[in-house]
Amino acid sequence: MFGYININQKIMTEENRKAYQAYYCGLCQRLKSNCGAKGQMLLNYDMTFLIVLLTGLYELTNESSEITCALHPTRKRQVWINEATDYAADMNLIVAYHNLIDDWKDEKAYTKKAFAKMLDKDYARVIEKYPRQVHAVEEFMRKTDEVEARGETNLDVVAGLTGEMLGEIFCWREDEWQEELRTLGFYMGKFIYIMDAYEDYDEDRRKKEYNPLVYAMRESADDMDTLCRLLLTSMMSECAKSFERLPIxxxxDILRNVLYSGVWSKYEYLQLKKRKAEEKNKKKARK
Known part of the structure; x- marks a missing residue:
């Protein structure tokens, strides 16, 4: 489900791009040190955003180093690590672990089950450190199973489950900023769910898989692209409001790049893909 929260490199300064990459590499290295090489396979950009957000809010100090990694053997990479990196690495593990379990349940993918088993000890370590966040993710998985089993048609209710879960993850410390971070995470979680449902819409409808967006379209006067654009814009508007209220x-600039532009990269890619498919079909019809 994750993988939608990223930067737009086209409109980002080189300095900011390098900074974001340094946090991303820091997350990769922390996953490796915590879980071994298998931890690096869990890496995603969504948690890099969380690192930058928490670093900016709490003005954390980075430990800086340079490494040569297997993926980029010819050039040294800048690595920035701080307390938020440690936290995001553990949150990355929690979410990835449950995604693997979910894939096993849905697809009977034995490789996913085996991979999750390899992470059991690492997951147990995180349970002790962050019981609130672990409980939130476990509740999210349980409630998601329930809404899918009963065929819940209310898109807002279903998307809200992802929002509640991500809201707890964004709430690192229970302090004066917790509610604003929780709100930001809530609407970002809803955005992620709706974007995922939008991406999977055609395939889910063809295979008759559960997707509340299919039901939403039956009751909407708008076409799907218009409806989704409205919903996604509304979610990111709320995210941006919460962000702008934080003293960051x-x-x-990096965070605004993500919130106002980067999050739309996948949507624009899907739109382009759809237009190309439509043009291809039109050409076939003319022949």
Missing amino acids: LLHA
């Missing part, structure tokens, strides 16, 4: 100066 450090890395503010």
